[in-house]
Amino acid sequence: MKKISLTLIGLYILLLNAFSQTIKDSSLYKARPLRLDEVNMVSSYYTQDGNHSAVTGGIGTEKVTDFSNGIELKFVGVDNQLRKHTLTTGAGLDHHTAASAAYVSKTGASKTGGTRIYPSIDWTVENETKGTSFGIGSYYSHEYNYKSFGGDIHFSAKTKDKSGEFGAKFQGYFDQVTMIYPSELIPTATKIVNPGGTITITTASGRKKVVTTSGSVVSGDDDYNNLPTSPRNTYTASFSYSQIVNARLQVMFLLDLVSQNGYLGLPFHRVYMSNGLDTIEKLPPTRFKLPVGVRANYFMGDNVVFRSYFRYYTDDWGIRSTTANLEVPIKVTPFFSVSPYYRYYHQTAATYFGPYKTHTLSEGYYSSNYSLSAFSSSFYGMGIRMAPPGGILNNEKIKDMEIRYGHYSQTTGLNSNVVSISMTLK
Amino acid sequence: MKTTPIKTVIACLVFTTLASCTSVKEWQKSRINDGDMVLGNRRVEKNELNFQSYREGAAGANAGKTGGGCGCN
Numbered sequence: 001m002k003k004i005s006l007t008l009i010g011l012y013i014l015l016l017n018a019f020s021q022t023i024k025d026s027s028l029y030k031a032r033p034l035r036l037d038e039v040n041m042v043s044s045y046y047t048q049d050g051n052h053s054a055v056t057g058g059i060g061t062e063k064v065t066d067f068s069n070g071i072e073l074k075f076v077g078v079d080n081q082l083r084k085h086t087l088t089t090g091a092g093l094d095h096h097t098a099a100s101a102a103y104v105s106k107t108g109a110s111k112t113g114g115t116r117i118y119p120s121i122d123w124t125v126e127n128e129t130k131g132t133s134f135g136i137g138s139y140y141s142h143e144y145n146y147k148s149f150g151g152d153i154h155f156s157a158k159t160k161d162k163s164g165e166f167g168a169k170f171q172g173y174f175d176q177v178t179m180i181y182p183s184e185l186i187p188t189a190t191k192i193v194n195p196g197g198t199i200t201i202t203t204a205s206g207r208k209k210v211v212t213t214s215g216s217v218v219s220g221d222d223d224y225n226n227l228p229t230s231p232r233n234t235y236t237a238s239f240s241y242s243q244i245v246n247a248r249l250q251v252m253f254l255l256d257l258v259s260q261n262g263y264l265g266l267p268f269h270r271v272y273m274s275n276g277l278d279t280i281e282k283l284p285p286t287r288f289k290l291p292v293g294v295r296a297n298y299f300m301g302d303n304v305v306f307r308s309y310f311r312y313y314t315d316d317w318g319i320r321s322t323t324a325n326l327e328v329p330i331k332v333t334p335f336f337s338v339s340p341y342y343r344y345y346h347q348t349a350a351t352y353f354g355p356y357k358t359h360t361l362s363e364g365y366y367s368s369n370y371s372l373s374a375f376s377s378s379f380y381g382m383g384i385r386m387a388p389p390g391g392i393l394n395n396e397k398i399k400d401m402e403i404r405y406g407h408y409s410q411t412t413g414l415n416s417n418v419v420s421i422s423m424t425l426k
Numbered sequence: 427m428k429t430t431p432i433k434t435v436i437a438c439l440v441f442t443t444l445a446s447c448t449s450v451k452e453w454q455k456s457r458i459n460d461g462d463m464v465l466g467n468r469r470v471e472k473n474e475l476n477f478q479s480y481r482e483g484a485a486g487a488n489a490g491k492t493g494g495g496c497g498c499n
Binding site for chain 2 (some may be wrong): 143150173254410
């Protein structure tokens with residue numbers, strides 16, 4: 001009896017010791033410097049065709065190919081106050097060809113390709129105990145006819161029980177549109193003969209140079225040969241609230257308030273008036289947009305997820321639109337899922353839109369850009385996602401991979417196909 | 427203010443959903459934390475969101491472009 005009691009007491013003490021042991025996560029309880037935690041890469045190949053190019057006034061080919069690539073490096077560290085710091089640096093490189101771009105020149109001699117480079121950086125500090133985070137971001141974009149510089153501040157806060165999270169982001173883009181006009185519509189410069197016999201040439205944008213009668217330059221503005229630019233600014237306030245409803249359902253509500261001002265069209269978009277005269281599209285110098293969205297994800301049974309999204313959009317250019325999207329990932333195994341999806345979109349026309357040869361000069365604003373017309377569209381396809389515990393192709397560093405194909409078609413006749421691949425390395 | 431029936435239905439769905447929230451313990455979150463349940467766009471969708479904002483008049487409320495940043499919108 002004494003032996004049994006001692007054995008039982010010994011077992012009980014062992015049991016207590018087993019539950020009193022805690023596995024300490026040293027990354028949470030110890031400061032450590034920033035180190036590379038994750039690398040994300042995304043590439044897409046996009047092709048489209050249609051017959052309503054804005055460059056040729058709402059008619060003509062809309063053939064485009066685009067090869068987009070992006071890479072993102074995420075560095076994570078913990079400070080002495082045990083706050084998690086995440087520094088994310090990214091870079092994107094897109095190369096596109098657009099058949100209609102040849103007709104910026106009336107003869108079709110303009111270049112059809114272009115490359116866009118866009119680096120970005122973001123720094124976020126997260127207090128996991130309080131459930132709050134704060135961050136700032138900055139981005140730059142450069143392509144032959146457009147330069148953009150942007151920045152944002154963002155923060156989030158979780159509810160007491162950590163089942164809900166409120167997020168806000170305030171963002172600004174400060175862009176410069178290079179004024180490349182259709183060849184037949186380039187504003188002409190004025191020439192004045194000076195008393196000494198030299199000639200002062202002044203461009204439509206106000207740049208000057210003085211030349212001799214033989215054409216030699218006497219003096220001139222440093223930027224005389226540069227194309228003029230026009231500013232475009234965009235300010236966005238984004239708000240979101242996500243909530244875990246139960247063990248299988250979570251929802252998110254999203255609201256953006258967007259204000260734009262400046263040159264909001266593109267200078268090489270033509271408009272053909274009803275009398276045959278061609279001119280450059282003219283759009284209002286301000287625009288206010290209000291999109292509202294909701295997401296709901298539901299895990300049904302053990303193998304099927306429903307990912308849904310709905311958005312209502314309105315702006316002061318007269319566009320009203322609705323978007324509905326449903327994706328159904330089916331888990332073939334816990335590490336491999338197949339996701340068919342369908343997206344439906346419908347919009348009304350902007351007040352200033354008119355097809356080829358329907359506008360008149362008495363209208364204050366006019367455009368034949370079919371992205372502002374009334375239409376519906378369907379986008380459908382399928383994706384596959386792989387995330388095996390041992391890594392892709394047994395390479396532990398490649399954590400997951402997704403491949404996705406989609407076909408898009410509008411009632412305007414525009415059709416496109418896109419295939420994308422993304423990988424996460426840890 | 428006149429409220430259309432569809433707005434009333436949506437408002438009811440929103441409030442009913444939020445009112446039916448239950449507390450979910452960490453050990454019950456295996457499905458909520460699944461990769462396919464992420465409440466946001468997949469990384470692989472990033473360029474799709476871009477071309478949709480170029481070809482359509484609407485943008486925003488999806489963590490994608492709202493305007494500016496490129497010569498496309």
